Amino acid sequence: MQNAQFDVVVAGCGAAGLSAAVAAAEQGAKVAVLERAPIEERGGQSRYTEAYLRMKSHDDVTDDFEQHIIDNSSGYVDPDMVQEMGRPAADRAGFARAVNMVDPDMLHTFATEAGPTIAWLKGFGLRFDFLPTQFLTKTQPRLLPVGGGLALVETLAAQAENLGVTFFYDTTAEGLEQNEDGQVIGLRARHKGDRVRLKGQVVLACGGFEGNSEMQTRYIGPRAEYLRPICKGAYYNRGEGIQMALAIGALGAGDFGSFHAEPMDPRSGVSEPSIFIFPYGILVNKEGERFTDEAPGAVDAHYERVTRRIYEQRDGLAYVILDARHKQVPNYRLALRTDKPPFEADTVESLAAQLAVPPDRLAATVSAYNDACRPGQYKPLELDNVATVGLHPPKSHWALPIDQAPFHAYPIISANVFTFGGLKVDSDARVLDSDGLPIRGLYAAGEIIGLFHGTYTGATSVLKGLVFGRRAGQDAALRRNAP
Template sequence: MESFDLVVAGCGVAGLSAAVSAAEGGARVVVLERAPREERGGQSRYTEAYLRMKSETEVSDDFETHLAENGGAPHADPDLAQEVTRAPSERAAHARALSMLEPDFIGTFAAEAGPTIAWLKGMGLRFDFLPTQFLTKSQPRLLPVGGGAALVEALAARAESLGVAFRYEATALRLVQDEAGRVTGLVVREGGRQQRIAGQVVLACGGFEGNAEMLTRYLGPRSVYLRTVCKGGLFNRGEGIRMALDIGAAASGDFGSFHAEPVDPRSSIAEASVFIFPYGILVNRDGERFTDEAPGTVDAYYERVTRRIHAQQDGIAWVVLDARHMRIPNYRLGLRTDQPPIVGETILALANAIGLPPARLAATVERLNAACCPGEWRPLELDGLSTEALDPPKSNWATPLVEPPFHAYPIVASNVFTFGGLKVDAQARVLDSDGAPIPGLYAAGEILGTYWGNYTGATSVLKGMVFGRIAGVDAARRRPNA
């Protein structure tokens, strides 16, 4: 049996951050990765890695507030909010392992974001406010130059230079505990054989986006209409969540929901997103509108709109645009799909090309056109140009669709990551169902149950790096003979 100070399950930014920080603290570390070496990094490899920060040292002004608003059930008992402000040991027993975010977790997240960026810069990574796919946005987005792939490769190179061992095409199966309940290792399947690897454990192996059984169990039968946002998500099959729950870990986050992003189902590329829908109308298979396409800036509302798309027949909708959208400066930034638009010189021709009922789509467009009001169309800012007496309304950028050629793109909801996962404290230690840390067990990244109903944008990658780093530091400090 091999023995290490720390066994890390997962090779995305969370697992690699844990491995590097632990190794920097003198720990002997092994990283388990289900993928082959050339595909290492999971979803982290494919993301642009937006970070909700207004500078390299400060998170956005709404960072903690937005996390708190999306960190618990919408109709929770008001007394619980007061209970979680108290130290865990002073709380009522029923409030010691709630499936919601703790103030200490949020505060630590915000406070450690800047130091984590500085730590990564020490590995040669660069960060900048680069163009995003959002033509309108409410919050700044700091990005690593080179995106998630650059993060993965820089962290992996640092880990390798520190002597961290890597086991590729290795799957973590279950946790090992001693008689006192301390986690002492992992059972791993590698090369068709099972073996036990001893050490403290960091679970950083994502959610359950790639597990059809868990998706159906938690998200319901409509999960068949979902697709992972990138191929890296197919490696996330929920074993880390399951094995922790099996030994009594506390659950957290909204198990019945996921981070939704609008993508073109015709494309095979990662994040084939279609964020240009606020400038047209969204219609379902019946050729009918079903939602306000532009309630606010696209970065703040795309997830809620995408959920409405997912609720339609067969989980699909089409955005219909006229030629005006092509005059929006840099409009292609809002179209990451590599597939061309469906084009028609008339709305009837477009409907036939899509396969929608032509008369119904024409009537839908006519109703929109009649409800539009005079005003200045300002596509790069909220212009308040809204419809009158139209249900559902359109709150911004409401202009008649009259200028050919008409374009359409199909849109489905992609599952970027699942919301339900494990509960940890501010040291990234996994808590049990009574709110006490499980000795020897940490978790970081998307496996943490953090969000309810709506994602606090540009926090997932940052969360993985921050709490991965914290987990590694704490595990190195607690290793035997440290």
């Protein structure tokens, strides 16, 4: 077994892991990065994402940032728990030191460190701008790195290489090593069948478990077989980091039974073949029946809850039915990331036959919907309140009749963008144990941090990786010589 000594060992080579590696190396630490993928595929999901960032400027997060996360931070909360969580961590009652809800101190750090983290990244030559997104209607601005997640990965990797960071590709972390006092002093890994032992403080930045069907079934349930990772990088996220931390007493956090859902075309093999055009049509299941309000509000704020309803349908599949009018929506192609053409027909019945949906049922559904549409001032790029009347479920906006041939349809399933369950950390990204105390020598960053419940706070995942990756690297470097 190969042995090597480092100050900081990072498991994962996405935005979170690379941020940790660079931040630690900047402080003079000797750093290693483990990447399960080969070098040409390094970066995990970060490599494939556009990396939306929920920021209203280069310096500040959006006004709703902290509140939206808090509102989706757990289920029914004991009011006494809320009061305790508002106190300094050291002064909280014992029952409140290790609970599965968002820590206010950690969340405040997340929000306040976002701007400085962007400034730090700019120092490496990365550029950020408010570029067009796939959302035709939106509630919040989104800052993007020019070049997307791939630019983050390649720029940070180059910076790490310049700072002398050692990379181990085709190498998978298997387990943590501790000394007799419980401090994490390294990890065990395998490289193409050979065992490797790397000594040093450990930063786990190896994602969730969307690439592990066994863990998805165990936590999310048997219907997880209808889910698919949003991009090929997600197949590398198999949950070992979570498992090895839980095995030594780490505290779990986030909703292990849930995930970030995004509507995608199951026919496509491209990265993130999303379908966001559904607010301008109707959604039907395999029985040809509507099952949800397709347009409850701006698509960026509501697509996840609509996608979850799609996931609930038979075989986890639905179709968006559109008529010729959807092509009149300005820039409508931005809402279609799939590389597959729509099903097309001159009649609703013919379209149904192509979809293997009962033609008479789909025709009746479209007819009932059309009868419920009422005239109004249609405004496709803003909430227009052009809604159905007397229809269940209703359609709240953009409710135009579907009556102009040719008719189009796209199949939609729910992608598993990332899982919600993970590890609890403090403001310095230190992993906490089941008593809410830091496990010495162990850090976590990125999607492995359990934070979200219910509805994902959009455009915060990559930002979480960047902020807490940097925090983890900085703190680990500072503590590298501590006893």
